[in-house]
Amino acid sequence: MINAIILVFIGGALGALGREFLMLGVPDPSDGFPMPIFVANVVASFLLGLITGLHQRRAVTDDVNTLVGTGVMGGLSTFSSFVYGAVVVMGASATGMTVALAYLAASLLIGYAAVWTGYRLGLRGAA
Amino acid sequence: MRPLDVMWVGLGGGAGSLLRWQIGRLVGERYHGGFPLGTFLINVSGAFVIGYLSVLFSVDWRDRFGAPLNAGVLTGVLGGYTTFSSMQLDALKLSNAQRATTAIAYLAGSVVAGLLAAAGGAGLARWQG
Numbered sequence: 668m669i670n671a672i673i674l675v676f677i678g679g680a681l682g683a684l685g686r687e688f689l690m691l692g693v694p695d696p697s698d699g700f701p702m703p704i705f706v707a708n709v710v711a712s713f714l715l716g717l718i719t720g721l722h723q724r725r726a727v728t729d730d731v732n733t734l735v736g737t738g739v740m741g742g743l744s745t746f747s748s749f750v751y752g753a754v755v756v757m758g759a760s761a762t763g764m765t766v767a768l769a770y771l772a773a774s775l776l777i778g779y780a781a782v783w784t785g786y787r788l789g790l791r792g793a794a
Numbered sequence: 795m796r797p798l799d800v801m802w803v804g805l806g807g808g809a810g811s812l813l814r815w816q817i818g819r820l821v822g823e824r825y826h827g828g829f830p831l832g833t834f835l836i837n838v839s840g841a842f843v844i845g846y847l848s849v850l851f852s853v854d855w856r857d858r859f860g861a862p863l864n865a866g867v868l869t870g871v872l873g874g875y876t877t878f879s880s881m882q883l884d885a886l887k888l889s890n891a892q893r894a895t896t897a898i899a900y901l902a903g904s905v906v907a908g909l910l911a912a913a914g915g916a917g918l919a920r921w922q923g
Contacts, residue, residue, distance in 0.1 A: 675815045676808035679874040683807020684800065687869055711879040719883060737815055742807045746837040746876035747844040748869075750908035754845065754916065774878070775901055782882040 671733050678738015682711070685743045698766050699759055701752040704745065705774055709781045711744035716782035720789020749774060799865040806870015814875045828896065830884035833877065834904055840876035841908040844868060845915030850922075 686707045693703040715736055722732040757767040814836055821832035851864060881904055888897035 671815075672812060675811050679811020679814075680804040680808035682811070683870050683874050684804050686807075686873055687800070687803045687865075690869075708878040712882045715879040715883050716886065738811055740879045741814060741877040742811050742874045744878035744880075745873040746878045746881060746904070746908060747840040747872045747912070749876075749878055750841045750905065751844045751848060751912040751916075754909060754912045771905055775905065778878065778882045779885060779901070782879065782886050786883075786886060 674730060674734040675738045675741075678734045679742035682739040682742020682744075685739070686745060699756045699763060700766055700770055701748075701756065704748050704752055705770065708744045708749060708774055709777050711740045712778040713781035713785040715740040715744075716785025716787075717789040718785075720786040720791075722789075724790060726789075798862070802862045802866035803870045803873075806866040807874035810871035810874025810876075813871075814877060828888075828893065830881075830888070830900060833880050833884055834900070834907075837876045837881060837904055838907045838911045840872050842911035842915040844872045844876075845912035845917075846919045847872075847915075849916045849919035 686704075689707045690703040693706050695702055718727065718732060718736045718740070721727045722729075722736070727735075753767045753771055756770065757763050760766075817836055818832040821835060825831045847868060851861070851868075881901070885897040885901050888894070888900065
């Protein structure tokens with residue numbers, strides 16, 4: 668088995684870079700909804716579900732699961748920017764509270780649907 | 795964004811992910827209850843630190859480029875340390891184990907505690923002036 672420390676470090680670095688590029692490439696809507704973080708979190712949830720399902724039926728090795736699941740998806744998704752962004756958006760404008768609550772609710776619901784769908788696909792082997 | 799920022803984000807993301815993995819293991823060795831305590835503690839502590847440091851560094855939370863500290867620490871380390879996807883996977887596992895109520899309480903509790911921690915960190919930095 669490859670040293671897990673190296674796998675987690677390299678995966679986390681790649682994931683964080685992917686999030687950085689999403690922050691640069693995904694446009695922010697005018698109402699302040701933090702779209703880049705939302706996209707990073709939903710995509711990472713789907714892919715983490717997928718790799719977990721694949722790993723559970725032994726379609727990927729432990730090393731791949733550590734590299735991609737623990738490393739890349741942990742690095743791509745973020746909770747700190749998720750909640751801090753919501754706090755900033757809340758106080759930013761008159762409609763900020765509504766936008767922040769919609770952001771929190773959409774992230775939780777769509778993120779959960781994403782991890783659920785990814786996991787099912789991974790278990791079935793349809794992906 | 796400059797190439798150096800990319801390097802800092804990568805290094806920070808790798809270091810933050812390692813920290814998350816280590817703390818997750820330490821908590822897992824000591825706590826054997828049914829609540830995803832490791833990810834919860836990691837996420838709430840990371841939310842506090844990002845609120846604190848963002849105000850301390852006076853950075854707009856969307857525009858973190860230009861300084862290694864911003865790119866490396868806020869986007870890199872804290873982004874790699876905290877995780878949204880593992881939180882959702884924890885919730886899915888609870889739900890699959892017929893513990894949907896715990897799953898909902900975990901998600902809601904993480905978000906409420908995370909919001910309070912982020913606001914509290916920002917408030918502490920402002921209070922310190």
